[in-house]
Amino acid sequence: MTHTWELEARQLSKQFPDGTFALQDIDWRVKQGETMALIGESGSGKTTLLRLLNRLVEPSSGKIFIQGHPITNQDPIALRLQLGYVPQDGGLFPHWTIKDNVCLVPHLLEWSPEQQQNRFNTLLPLVNLDPTHIADRYPIELSGGQRQRVAVARALAADPTIVLFDEPFSALDPLTRHELHEQFLVLKSTLHKTMVVITHDMAEAFRLGDRITVLKDGRIHQIGTPQELMDTPATSYVTSLIQHHIGYPH
Amino acid sequence: MRYWLSNNHHIPVTPVGGLLKTLFLALVLLIWASPVLASANSTIIVGSKNFLENRLLAEMFAQLIEAQTTLTVERRLGLAGTQICFQALTTGGIDLYPEYTGTGLVTILGETPMRDPVAVLNRVRREFRQQWNLWWLAPLGFDNSYALALRRDRADTLSIRTITDLTEVAPQLKAAFGYEFIQRADGLPGLKQLYGLQFRNVVGMQQSLKYQATDAGDVDVLDVYTTDGRLAVYDFIILEDDRQFFPPYDAAALVRGKTLEQHPELSRVLSLLTNALSPERMQELNLRIQEQGEAIPNVAFDALRDLQLVQKGKSSASTTQQDSTSLFSYMWDRRMPLLVRTGEHLGLAGLGLLLGTTVAIPLAFLLERWRKGAETMIRLIGMSQTIPSIALLAFMIPLFGVGALPAVIALWIYSLYPIVRNTYSGLRDAAPSVVETGRALGMTEWQILRSVRLPLAAPTIMAGIRTAAIWTVGTATLAAFIGAGGLGVPIVSGLQLADVHVILSGAIPATILALLVDGLLGWIEYILRPRGLETP
Numbered sequence: 001m002t003h004t005w006e007l008e009a010r011q012l013s014k015q016f017p018d019g020t021f022a023l024q025d026i027d028w029r030v031k032q033g034e035t036m037a038l039i040g041e042s043g044s045g046k047t048t049l050l051r052l053l054n055r056l057v058e059p060s061s062g063k064i065f066i067q068g069h070p071i072t073n074q075d076p077i078a079l080r081l082q083l084g085y086v087p088q089d090g091g092l093f094p095h096w097t098i099k100d101n102v103c104l105v106p107h108l109l110e111w112s113p114e115q116q117q118n119r120f121n122t123l124l125p126l127v128n129l130d131p132t133h134i135a136d137r138y139p140i141e142l143s144g145g146q147r148q149r150v151a152v153a154r155a156l157a158a159d160p161t162i163v164l165f166d167e168p169f170s171a172l173d174p175l176t177r178h179e180l181h182e183q184f185l186v187l188k189s190t191l192h193k194t195m196v197v198i199t200h201d202m203a204e205a206f207r208l209g210d211r212i213t214v215l216k217d218g219r220i221h222q223i224g225t226p227q228e229l230m231d232t233p234a235t236s237y238v239t240s241l242i243q244h245h246i247g248y249p250h
Numbered sequence: 251m252r253y254w255l256s257n258n259h260h261i262p263v264t265p266v267g268g269l270l271k272t273l274f275l276a277l278v279l280l281i282w283a284s285p286v287l288a289s290a291n292s293t294i295i296v297g298s299k300n301f302l303e304n305r306l307l308a309e310m311f312a313q314l315i316e317a318q319t320t321l322t323v324e325r326r327l328g329l330a331g332t333q334i335c336f337q338a339l340t341t342g343g344i345d346l347y348p349e350y351t352g353t354g355l356v357t358i359l360g361e362t363p364m365r366d367p368v369a370v371l372n373r374v375r376r377e378f379r380q381q382w383n384l385w386w387l388a389p390l391g392f393d394n395s396y397a398l399a400l401r402r403d404r405a406d407t408l409s410i411r412t413i414t415d416l417t418e419v420a421p422q423l424k425a426a427f428g429y430e431f432i433q434r435a436d437g438l439p440g441l442k443q444l445y446g447l448q449f450r451n452v453v454g455m456q457q458s459l460k461y462q463a464t465d466a467g468d469v470d471v472l473d474v475y476t477t478d479g480r481l482a483v484y485d486f487i488i489l490e491d492d493r494q495f496f497p498p499y500d501a502a503a504l505v506r507g508k509t510l511e512q513h514p515e516l517s518r519v520l521s522l523l524t525n526a527l528s529p530e531r532m533q534e535l536n537l538r539i540q541e542q543g544e545a546i547p548n549v550a551f552d553a554l555r556d557l558q559l560v561q562k563g564k565s566s567a568s569t570t571q572q573d574s575t576s577l578f579s580y581m582w583d584r585r586m587p588l589l590v591r592t593g594e595h596l597g598l599a600g601l602g603l604l605l606g607t608t609v610a611i612p613l614a615f616l617l618e619r620w621r622k623g624a625e626t627m628i629r630l631i632g633m634s635q636t637i638p639s640i641a642l643l644a645f646m647i648p649l650f651g652v653g654a655l656p657a658v659i660a661l662w663i664y665s666l667y668p669i670v671r672n673t674y675s676g677l678r679d680a681a682p683s684v685v686e687t688g689r690a691l692g693m694t695e696w697q698i699l700r701s702v703r704l705p706l707a708a709p710t711i712m713a714g715i716r717t718a719a720i721w722t723v724g725t726a727t728l729a730a731f732i733g734a735g736g737l738g739v740p741i742v743s744g745l746q747l748a749d750v751h752v753i754l755s756g757a758i759p760a761t762i763l764a765l766l767v768d769g770l771l772g773w774i775e776y777i778l779r780p781r782g783l784e785t786p
């Protein structure tokens with residue numbers, strides 16, 4: 001192998017106790033600095049794949065590598081501290097201030113209070129929020145869009161090389177979603193992180209992803225750039241997805 | 251990790267040091283409260299059952315011992331029934347109490363009734379000494395038998411004078427019997443068997459309320475004590491026990507053999523009452539308490555003074571209680587004793603709740619980590635809630651004696667369920683997506699428990715503690731049944747006296763206490779509610 005992938009899954013399977021497969025024989029790679037969109041219906045295995053990456057679940061067989069090293073070589077906690085994570089609803093701790101929320105991982109990594117404060121001050125403008133104005137407020141005092149920005153800031157706080165997004169924008173109204181898409185693309189071009197974004201919205205996948213992985217029933221139907229998916233859909237399922245979702249201008 | 255713990259995230263947990271201190275304090279208090287451990291050698295604990303005559307006799311024993319010896323007397327009066335008194339005696343929770351020979355024979359020994367008083371006395375003396383090293387002192391001179399009674403006018407109308415006569419008309423009559431009488435072999439079950447008695451309806455009723463019920467015409471036949479002063483006042487006639495069912499119930503002091511060994515003077519002093527009280531005298535004394543509302547200690551003192559067993563004019567307690575006084579002035583007059591009762595009540599309930607909380611919350615934490623067995627465990631704890639309080643106390647007396655200790659333990663058991671249930675559910679169900687995010691970002695399970703689950707569950711946990719607190723304050727009235735004091739004392743004795751003022755003087759402070767405790771805990775709940783959570 002000439003190229004070391006940032007993220008790689010080999011022959012990855014996850015079987016439930018009842019015998020059904022959440023994922024079956026997955027071979028999957030993500031380049032450094034690439035944004036990979038994971039699309040599929042619920043039950044397709046996309047969330048399981050994400051949870052396997054940060055070892056919230058362990059595979060039944062197969063292996064996952066980060067920068068060529070098996071993730072099982074590392075303690076799960078240490079691994080997770082290196083991976084940014086943005087859940088669907090922000091997942092902010094309602095009883096913590098915005099600053100405490102954003103500084104969670106630096107805090108766990110035992111950064112000094114000054115370091116945390118500096119990081120907070122530089123991060124918030126990146127997601128279009130005013131650090132002084134918002135630091136001591138609680139999540140409930142913010143709008144849904146603001147909360148999601150805070151969640152992104154929190155994921156980036158300890159400057160991870162890989163950030164995982166689990167349907168990060170699906171709970172937002174269309175206008176806010178559009179705004180956050182723009183913001184996401186700005187961050188992508190400035191920060192050069194490797195990002196995995198789960199979505200069930202083909203339009204979003206097309207917009208955000210450098211490449212797209214189409215999953216159905218635990219198997220990969222196609223991996224490719226938006227253009228490749230449009231030009232040569234590998235299966236009828238991919239065709240139907242594209243027809244269904246790209247039927248309108250965006 | 252040290253850094254993590256040192257950072258302030260508004261995490262409402264009791265510091266471990268403080269918790270230990272509280273626990274230690276609770277233990278010290280518990281030991282202090284334990285009657286078994288606390289009863290010094292020179293202290294005699296006099297017990298009584300929860301009816302007036304028995305209390306009066308116990309009070310007479312107590313005053314007599316105080317007057318004639320150097321011993322200190324502790325009173326545990328109004329224990330709930332024969333079984334609890336007897337268990338307390340065999341386990342050393344009390345040293346003596348007034349008992350009746352017939353009750354000893356039938357209820358305690360489980361033998362069939364006998365007619366001859368001397369034979370009954372000899373029988374119980376031998377058996378009690380051999381089985382439990384308990385000693386029946388010489389009888390006091392009166393037989394307080396059970397009997398069936400009717401209003402004289404009613405008996406005339408029906409023209410009945412004997413229980414056999416009653417059998418004829420019983421299917422048209424309604425009877426009100428004491429709860430113990432309904433159960434005892436020498437009570438209703440035996441009567442039914444011997445006479446074939448069948449009433450239209452039998453209701454269980456507190457002894458003291460029954461006379462008033464006949465006044466209102468609600469019931470016809472009562473079980474009565476033959477020394478009851480109210481028989482004359484309410485113009486009742488006792489039906490002749492023509493088939494000689496009821497055994498003799500000669501009153502006597504029943505004393506622990508060990509106590510008599512340690513304090514030989516006791517048997518000499520108590521024997522001063524041998525044959526000192528005639529049935530008529532007992533009726534008079536009982537009547538003074540029942541109808542004239544005199545305080546038991548005063549009546550006991552007068553009875554002893556008339557027998558020249560105590561010095562004249564030494565009675566200290568206030569004299570008669572005025573029926574006409576308002577509830578407020580009644581309670582105001584007794585504000586100090588009521589305050590003491592309230593303090594006892596709060597102490598019992600507080601200690602029970604404190605122990606409940608210190609056990610239930612860590613237990614719920616363990617169950618949250620071990621969810622497989624959690625539901626089963628919580629259901630088992632829930633079952634303890636369904637045990638009637640008297641039954642629970644009866645289980646506990648052989649283990650812990652009488653007094654504050656078993657009461658606190660009972661309250662502790664009752665307080666567990668709501669706290670365990672709420673703490674467990676609160677921790678388990680605390681914002682699952684937030685918990686998942688914490689995990690995905692690299693928090694350990696312990697950090698999540700401490701910094702996420704616990705603060706988010708705090709309002710639910712406090713709600714559980716509040717439920718337990720109300721429940722405990724309410725249930726602490728049961729302490730009166732086992733001589734542990736509290737506001738149950740005026741409630742129980744008020745029921746025996748059928749005196750609404752006395753009942754309310756316990757019930758009103760108990761209600762206020764429950765409201766105050768609820769308010770206080772509500773305030774704590776408000777303080778502990780993490781900022782950033784919606785207020786309900």
